[in-house]
Amino acid sequence: MMAHAQALFSTGVIFIILLAVTALYCILFSRNLIRILIGLELLIKAVTLLIALAGYITGHMALAQTMIITLIVIEVVVIAVAAGIVIGAHRHNQSLDVRTLRNLKG
Amino acid sequence: MTFDILYIALLTLLLLAGVWAVMTLNLLKSAIGLAVTSAILTLLLFLMDAPLAGVFELSVCAGLITVVFISAISLTKPLAGAEAQARDRSRVKRFIFLPIIIVIVGAALYALHPQMDLSLPPAGAEMDVRQVLWNVRRLDLVGQILVILAGVFGVVILFKDQPDAKEPQGGTKS
Numbered sequence: 001m002m003a004h005a006q007a008l009f010s011t012g013v014i015f016i017i018l019l020a021v022t023a024l025y026c027i028l029f030s031r032n033l034i035r036i037l038i039g040l041e042l043l044i045k046a047v048t049l050l051i052a053l054a055g056y057i058t059g060h061m062a063l064a065q066t067m068i069i070t071l072i073v074i075e076v077v078v079i080a081v082a083a084g085i086v087i088g089a090h091r092h093n094q095s096l097d098v099r100t101l102r103n104l105k106g
Numbered sequence: 107m108t109f110d111i112l113y114i115a116l117l118t119l120l121l122l123a124g125v126w127a128v129m130t131l132n133l134l135k136s137a138i139g140l141a142v143t144s145a146i147l148t149l150l151l152f153l154m155d156a157p158l159a160g161v162f163e164l165s166v167c168a169g170l171i172t173v174v175f176i177s178a179i180s181l182t183k184p185l186a187g188a189e190a191q192a193r194d195r196s197r198v199k200r201f202i203f204l205p206i207i208i209v210i211v212g213a214a215l216y217a218l219h220p221q222m223d224l225s226l227p228p229a230g231a232e233m234d235v236r237q238v239l240w241n242v243r244r245l246d247l248v249g250q251i252l253v254i255l256a257g258v259f260g261v262v263i264l265f266k267d268q269p270d271a272k273e274p275q276g277g278t279k280s
Contacts (some may be wrong), residue, residue: 008113014215015117019124021211022204026128029200034133034178038140041171042124045147048163056154062235066243068151070161072166073250079171079208079259083178084264090182 013054019046033086033096037079044065044075112153120146124232129195129201137175144168158235 019042048068055056055064086096093100123146128137142166151160185193239247 001180008110010219012117014219015121016211017215018121018208021208021259022121022124022128025201025204025207031117034127034175034182034278035136036134038127038175041140041167042127042143044141045120045124045167052151052154052156052159055156059232061155062233062238063242065156065159065235066239066246067154069162069239070246070250071245072159074164074253076166076170079174080253081257081260081264083174083279084261086178087181088264094183096182102206 009053009057012049016046016050016053019049031097033098033101034083036098037082039083040082041075041079044071046064048070109153113150116146116150116153120150121208125204128249129204130199133179134176137172137179140175141172144171 023039023042023046026042027036030036030039048071049066051067051071052061055061055067089101090096113185120143123139124257125145127136130139144163148160148164148168151157151163267271
């Protein structure tokens with residue numbers, strides 16, 4: 001049983017790391033603000049899966065679900081505010097390119 | 107056995123949907139890819155006996171956040187013509203390495219797989235999720251309410267109609 005749980009956890013962690021690498025690549029190499037938010041969303045999905053997997057393996061699924069619900073609430077608020085900032089930046093600069101956001105540079 | 111096959115298949119689909127959401131050139135397709143990723147994560151949560159978290163993930167992440175993204179995309183003007191083609195070429199050049207990196211990292215993790223020391227804590231007594239949410243983690247709910255209020259005020263301030271502020275005469279310019 002323990003070996004099976006270990007195998008499940010290890011396999012899940014490999015996929016979670018790959019999803020996090022994809023998300024980080026998206027955040028680092030995208031120039032579009034909305035794509036950066038999509039990368040952030042993917043990163044949060046990887047964390048959600050990690051919490052769920054840890055809860056499932058350790059038998060603390062109720063606690064894991066509670067933490068996932070809290071994470072989802074925070075995620076929604078962050079994305080809503082960030083989308084508002086993106087729309088404001090587009091109104092100001094007429095572009096979604098991160099390279100145009102250099103007003104505070106220097 | 108069925109659990110393991112479903113588990114691996116859903117994890118693979120989740121990764122593929124995530125990569126597709128990142129690599130596709132169209133922003134709308136990217137948002138839809140993110141919704142598909144959320145839906146697959148929901149299936150995984152159901153598979154791992156987390157129905158409440160699954161319902162939240164499906165309704166909020168696959169539904170509400172997709173609507174927020176599509177609204178943001180429709181409120182911003184996409185590039186067109188030669189500018190869009192140049193951007194697409196630049197994007198393909200930058201993201202062509204992503205599948206290669208994923209394969210290399212995946213192979214390295216698979217090779218190191220037996221050496222991973224993932225010691226697990228002993229399983230505890232399972233409680234009801236409602237009991238944990240309302241009794242054990244009650245302060246989290248207060249935090250959630252505060253976060254929601256902060257988000258609401260943030261969005262209200264961001265979209266507030268501001269009177270046209272005149273530029274101060276003789277202001278410092280750098």
